[in-house]
Amino acid sequence: MDELDRERKLELVKKHINSYPDFPKEGILFRDIFSVFNDQTASEVLQELIADHVKSIEKSVDAVIGLESRGFLFGPQIANTLSVPFIPIRKKGKLPGELVRIEYSLEYGKDVIELQKDSLCGKSSVLIVDDLLATGGTMKAACDLIKSCGVDVAECFVIMELSGLGGKSKIPAPFHSLICYD
Template sequence: MDMEKKLQELKEYISSYPDFPKPGILFRDMFSLLRNPNAFKDLRDVMVEISKRNIPDAQAVVGLESRGFLFGSVLAIELGLPFVPIRKPGKLPGELNKVTYQLEYGTDTFEIQKDAVTPGLKVLLVDDLLATGGSLKAGCQLIEESGGVVAGCLVIMELVDLRGRDKISQPVFSLLEF
């Protein structure tokens, strides 16, 4: 089956919940896709194919807390690369690099272990969703401030109307667009 057809089938597994978590929001839930083992396998295969084709020189996979862990760790295993988590404050031991970034209402912080990204390491950054772009941009910034190079970003879903991609200077590959 060609990739476009496979992506279209995967999109059908995404459930939509109006007015969640608050009125006016249409929440796209990918956990319904993960409940189907065959769809999850197809998603894995597509992630691997797109990564190999577009970011072949990646030396590590970095996943953003928390759903980026689900997809990033699977991808790291399939590509034979190390997996590195970026976490919220207070979740990682040892010496850390951190970045604070702006949200719609306030700020948040990401942390990474200092020894996890070595200077010049080419990283594939993975997350579940690209919406306004704040967390993905912060992940890129944290990797670069740690000495790494973001070779590309892979997201499972992109909410195109929110234009989060415009905030990211690194290549972004999204599988499912809404």
């Protein structure tokens, strides 16, 4: 896809991302990726843009990691595009079996994410995907968790980035967003 076609498609997707002021709390402008799925054309165009990007990743990818929960919307599709497995990272207490976990700091407290320990066996490089990067805490924690298992992060990929919050600066791996909001 040429650059002009890509820009036209990005504008179509952006037009279908609804914004909700003061959600989930006052002062937050919530960008809702679900609204894109309400329009078949916008949804298909978003899938094309995603596939175009992930096929261009230079590093080899052995698996796609989706972050709870909206990363689960895109992770399996990307994994199918790359013909690799999909692996979820979930919040504490949501996955069965032997797990690896990491605790990380949030603006007001701490959280824990987990991954099934055997899911990374034989993997050397993964793509981490989510819908949105804001402050970067969860994405950084996911990178740290993956790296603690001896696996490289080929790229962290999101649909939307809120650049004004500086989250990208926390990411210890290559990073790409389709849409950037200031």
